[in-house]
Amino acid sequence: MSDRRDSDGRDEETMAEHVMRPDEAIAALVAPEGRRDPYPIYEAIRAHGDLVKIKPGLMVAVGYAQCSQALRETRLRVQDAKSYDAVFPGWRAHSSLRGYADSMLYRNPPDHARLRRLVSGAFTPARVQAIRPAVERMTDRLLDRLADLGADGTPVDFIAEFASRLPIAVISELLGVPEEHQAWFRAVAEDLTLALEGITNESRLDPADKAMDDLSAYFTELIAHRRGRPPEDLIGALVQTHDADGDRLGHDELIGNLMLLLTAGFETTSFLLGHALLLAFQHPAQAVRLRTEPGFATDYVEEVLRFEPPVQATSRWAETEVELGGTTVPSGTKVVVILAAGNRDPVRFPQPHRFDPDRPDIQPLSFGAGAHFCLGAPLSRMEARIAMPRLLRRFPKLAAAAAPVRRDTWVGRGLDTFPVVVG
Numbered sequence: 001m002s003d004r005r006d007s008d009g010r011d012e013e014t015m016a017e018h019v020m021r022p023d024e025a026i027a028a029l030v031a032p033e034g035r036r037d038p039y040p041i042y043e044a045i046r047a048h049g050d051l052v053k054i055k056p057g058l059m060v061a062v063g064y065a066q067c068s069q070a071l072r073e074t075r076l077r078v079q080d081a082k083s084y085d086a087v088f089p090g091w092r093a094h095s096s097l098r099g100y101a102d103s104m105l106y107r108n109p110p111d112h113a114r115l116r117r118l119v120s121g122a123f124t125p126a127r128v129q130a131i132r133p134a135v136e137r138m139t140d141r142l143l144d145r146l147a148d149l150g151a152d153g154t155p156v157d158f159i160a161e162f163a164s165r166l167p168i169a170v171i172s173e174l175l176g177v178p179e180e181h182q183a184w185f186r187a188v189a190e191d192l193t194l195a196l197e198g199i200t201n202e203s204r205l206d207p208a209d210k211a212m213d214d215l216s217a218y219f220t221e222l223i224a225h226r227r228g229r230p231p232e233d234l235i236g237a238l239v240q241t242h243d244a245d246g247d248r249l250g251h252d253e254l255i256g257n258l259m260l261l262l263t264a265g266f267e268t269t270s271f272l273l274g275h276a277l278l279l280a281f282q283h284p285a286q287a288v289r290l291r292t293e294p295g296f297a298t299d300y301v302e303e304v305l306r307f308e309p310p311v312q313a314t315s316r317w318a319e320t321e322v323e324l325g326g327t328t329v330p331s332g333t334k335v336v337v338i339l340a341a342g343n344r345d346p347v348r349f350p351q352p353h354r355f356d357p358d359r360p361d362i363q364p365l366s367f368g369a370g371a372h373f374c375l376g377a378p379l380s381r382m383e384a385r386i387a388m389p390r391l392l393r394r395f396p397k398l399a400a401a402a403a404p405v406r407r408d409t410w411v412g413r414g415l416d417t418f419p420v421v422v423g
């Protein structure tokens, strides 16, 4: 296989740069072909610069340094209740959107630092490390299940039966949600995640609102149950924080952040696992190394994250005029930060379209940067580093049974189905 193929198997020529105006490129990104393969479009934007003006009030960052700087610049703000008010005045009628607005991802200073500190005080690296044996156990149990389902050579959907189950099982373990509630938890997470794809899309908001109401009632009950007990899990630890000082972490904020922990790591980690397998099939020598070289999974997973980030882009709004890498961003401008384009910046990553886990100092932008850097990064990295070698060792003849089907969205990039035979 050529060194320069993307994970859908297109080669260098197909990925040749298009001569497109920046506004055409942005329109192409959200069209079906762009959603299927956005990488040539990122190059078309890059041909105009690392931080490109699309139209008054809209700029796009595609350089690694510019993306990183934009995410660390505190005068660039995330979408919050105030910006929801501007684009969708009726948003408060939707409990799902209220839930997101109560979470740290949709808060700016000074609220953000307060919520982040409180939640990260409970979601500690030590707590994540402590569940490693449980993650190994859950992985093996799901692999047993794959073996059973595919025992007679029947194709099994790797996404439905493994990649989307592991993140839910893991976050449930961490939060302290009983195993028998996990299937329901997954359905709720799916409905809530869909709401993010279009905040004004009522057909998506209806099921998302129902999911938020049900989840809120469920968490409220779980919280009541944890109250006054020693904090054995993440919910217990957060309840202790809330009860110690309700002014520091209000009830709605507690629920909103629990909801975020459930939804932020669900499809993202599922997408990571799906691409990790697809790329292993496309690079058999790397699959052998995953099976045999202890520790190789660390670099492998970083390169998968760089090459196919599950979250392709995020956005910020300039509160005042800001300078990014010598370019002025006028006050009021929305900056679309294309993490996936920063990850393929040739200045930072030579031969960026080559999948190469041996490249030094990978550090992709896939978990963001700065104040909102993904809180779950150590957890999802741990899941993928444990899962990939175990999966490939357990099924040495694992093979694709059909081409995977991609999710038809731009920002969330991943596989919806991937039939495999376990051999």
Ligand code: HEM
Pocket (backbone or CB within 6 Å): 071, 078, 104, 105, 106, 116, 171, 260, 261, 262, 264, 265, 266, 268, 269, 272, 309, 310, 311, 314, 315, 366, 367, 368, 369, 371, 372, 373, 374, 375, 376, 377, 379, 380
């Ligand atoms: C491969 C998996 C994942 C990817 C690619 C990912 C990606 C991201 C990105 C890009 C951001 C920053 C968004 C921005 O700055 O606008 C973020 C934030 C966040 N992520 Fe993740 N994430 C993943 C897994 C997880 C997991 C497993 C959890 C929790 C269990 C999680 C929880 C969070 C939280 C709480 C935030 C908000 C942090 C803040 O606003 O301070 N993520 N994630």
